[in-house]
Amino acid sequence: MVQSLARAGCEVTLVLKAPVRTGRLVDPLRGLPGVTVHSPHAAGRIPDHAVMVPRWAAGVLAELDEADPFDLVVVRGRQIAAKLAAGPLAGRLWTYLTDVPQHPAEFTGAAFGELRRIADASRMLLCQTEELRCFMESAVPATAGKSVLFPPVVALPEGLEPRAEGAPAGRALKLVYTGKFAPRWNTYEMTRLPARLTVDAEVHMIGDKVHVDPGDPGYAPRMQAALESAPGVVWHGGHPRAEAMRLTAACDVGLSWRHPSLDSSLELSTKLLECGLLNVPVVLNRTPMHERLFGADYPLFVATEDDVADALDRVAKDPELYALAAARCRAAAEDYTLDASSARLAGYLADAFPAADEKVLAAGGGRKLRVGxxxxxxxxxxxxxxxxxxxxxxxxxxxxxxxxxVHDPAKGEELLDWADVILCEWCGPNALWYAERKRPGQRLLVRLHRFELYADWPRKLAIDNVDKVICVSPHYRDLTLAKTGWPSDKVVVIPNWVDDKQLDRPKLEGAEHHLGFIGLAPSRKRFDLALDVLEELRRDDPRFTLFVKSKLPWDYWWIWQKPEERAHFEEAFRRVRRSPLLSGGVVFDDYGRDVAAWLRRIGFVLSTSDDESFHLAPAEGMAAGAVPALLNWPGADTIYDTRWIHRSTTEMAQSIADTVRLGRWDADRRDGRAQVRAAYGLDEVCAQLVDALAGHAPADLGPAMMR
Structure with a gap:
């Protein structure tokens, strides 16, 4: 982390939690430009014999921050993160999540509350794997939108070269394991492998920690005896990481075969990646995470001890198979190098700390622009x-x-006295209040949504006192002008934003047969038409499934109290229960903030509404790598490329079926993702909003709508 941050351009202070006994790890960091290593023990802040507890760590960091404030604080560990979340560093924390519950049953009320407080206090949450990120977003909604990937980082020690290319020849096959010796890590079974193979083999075991298992008192002595005397076992004992990697590079195949109970782990073994960097293929369990890394046809996936022996015999006798396994491991490790890590952090830093813009400072009269x-x-x-x-x-x-x-006028008057520019979110009573009171030289922007356009507030707005009214689509700009008669140069378009970086995640298997429908109420969303599409598809291919992420209509009292709304949904749900084609084909998922995780399973996002001001769901689906499918509601063609718009549910179903059948799904979803990034990506929309706030937005401001 220190090396990655330094390469990304940060001045880094590393605070040590233990006294320095050897310089083996710390001295190389002290020599890096821009890196300061601070030892609270050496500085006398903590007694040399004491272990630094979270309370002391929080105090040390607060003292250092007071002397020279940090822009961000990277912290690993729930206890220290929870302590810092309640202190002055809240809001600047980049919390690395590892020691968290990894199963819903482990989420006690206390654990949930602590993680929510940590999420609220964190600017970013760094997750080791996509699986961990998605799990946390589902379990702790406050983590959604803040969670980013920070996978393990692997780097070769200085002077160490990867293993030479080619399968072993003319000598025994050298297997290697590095780490602790414990029952669920199958280390005792590994010592039996030389006797089980049909080729000469030896197992090199690196480590000195033998687990004492209360459930099996004989395990530790049995494991110790195997290390010391089992045929074909070479026990090297414990070694520093650099030496362990040198020993690994001298071997042929790494062993990372574990008990199936560990298959659900949401973390990624660094040892796997180190072996890949060393050009040493690895035997490991088949899991979705490992398939994504190495490919479903990786030749060294195993489940049982027999599988391990068979796989090792095959690669020992087949040089091409060995070369394939080594190449897959090497390619997998490329995304986890120090260069890849520093590039990833540089991107996060650019998002968190955008550069100043001279035109914005100019709009503030040479100081920061004051925005209300x-x-x-x-x-x-x-x-x-x-x-x-x-x-x-x-x-x-x-x-x-x-x-x-409901408003506190004193707070509004204070904002009027202070701000250079005020933006009213919604054209409601807030916009009317500020338009009546805007002071000379002050700029006022109003963001108008569909909700207000059909109310009385726009008619009452003192439009002469408003600099710009912002609509989210050209169609609603035209409707606004027609309905209000406002001057055309007052009404501009800045589209809804799509958090394209958060949504860009790998798809799960089978996604091409999964339709997504986000938000089914009120009835004008036309859930019934989505069911028409699904029925058409399932006539020929029952793999098509509709996933609905939404509150249910009775969760909205103002909708459910209307007889026509209730009748619409009662009929739709009767149809889901009774239609043979829909049986087993509709899944209702909870409403929540974990949309990015949910969209990983979705291949097509439907928009079957009677009308929309923008409809964000298809755009979010596109950013997540799904293909949009829209009916031609008014204005759809001013927001989305007409290639995604269909005249009927039959045409929509046929297009979806053809896209899958003809193998176009991957190409179409890449096109869609590129379109949405260019037109509605968060960076693009933020840039347009900044221009508008600075007073540099032209009268015809609008995005590069999809074409």
Whole structure:
């Protein structure tokens, strides 16, 4: 982490939690440019004999921060992260999540509360694997939108070269294991392999920690005896990491075969990646994570001891198979090198700390531009607000109305006295209040949504006091102009944002046969038409399944109290229960913030609405690598490429079936992802909003709508 941050351009202070007994690990870091190694023990902050507990660590970090404030603090471990979450470093934490529950049954109320507090206090949450990230987002909603990948980092020690190319010839096959010796790591079974193979073999065991198993008192002595005397076993004892890697590079095949109970682990073994970097193929369990890394046809996937012996015999006798396994391991390790890690962190740093813009500073009169945000509900503005707060050329304050019409006038007057520019989220009572009171020279922007357009507030708005009204699509801009009669140069388009980086995740197996439908209420979303599409598809291919992520209609009292709404959904649900074609083909998933994780299983996102102002679901699906499928609701062609728009449910179903049958799914979803990034990606929309706040938005401002 220190090396990666330093390569990414940071000045790094490494705070040690233990006194330095040997310089083997620390001295190389002290020699790096821009790196400071701080030992609280050596500085006298902590007694030399004492172990640094989280409370002391928090105090040390707070003292260092007070003397020279940090921009970010990377912390690993739940206990210390929880301690820091309640202190002055909250909001600057980049928390590396490892020691967290990895099964829903392990989530006690206390664990959930602690992780939620850590998530709230963290600027980013670094997750080792995609599997861990998705699990955390489902289990702790506060982690959604903040969780990013930071996989293990592997680097060759100085002077160590990877194993030479080619299968072993003319000598015994050398197998190698590095780590602890424990029952679930199958280390005792590994010592039996030389006797089981049909080729000459030896097992090199590196490590000195033998697990004492209360459930099997005989394990430790049995394991110790095998290390010392089993035929074909060479026990090297414990060694520093660099020496262990040198010993590994002198062997032919790594052993990482474990008990099936570990298959559900959400973490990735660094030893696997080190072997790949050393050009040493590895025997390991078949899991979805490993298949994604090495390919489903990797030749050294195993389940039983017999499988291990058979696989090793095959690669020992087949040079081409050995070369294939080595190449797969080498390719898998490439994404986990120090260069890859520093590039990944550089991207996160660029997102978290955008550069200042001279035109924004100019709009603030040579200082930070003072931006006020006012509204009762900022759910459509969250990531935009995060971005504005992160900019070094802006200062942001929020007048958060407690309800649509409930406001503290004193807070509003304070914002009016302070701000250079005010943006009202929603064209409601907040916009009317600020338009009546805007001071001379102050700029006022209003973001108008579908909800307000059909209410009275736009008609009452003092439009002469508003600099720009922002709509999310050209169609709604046209409707707004027609309905209000406002001057055309007052109404501009800045589209809804799509968090394309968060949504860009690998698909799960079978996704091409999975349809997604996000938000089924109210009835104008036309869930019934989505069922029509599914029935058409399942007539020929029962693998097609509709996944619905939504609150159910009775969860919205204002919808369920309407007889026509209730009748619509009662009929739709009767149809799901009774239709032979729909039986087993519709899955209802909980509403929640884990949309990015949910979309990994979705291959097509449907939009069958009667009308929409924008409809974010297809765009989110595109960013997640799904193909959009829309009916031609009014204005759809001003937002989405017409290739994704269909005239009927029959045409939509036929297009989906052809896309899968003709093998076009991968190409189509790549096209869709590129389109949505260019038109509605978060960076693109943020740039347009910054221009508007700085007063540089032209009258015809609008995105490069999909074509």
């Amino acid at each position: 945000i006012a509204g009762h509900d900022l759910k459509f503005f969250t990531r935009l607000l995060d971005y504005l707060n992160s900019r070094p050329d802006m200062e942001v304050r929020v007048d958060h109305w407690s309800a649509l019409r």
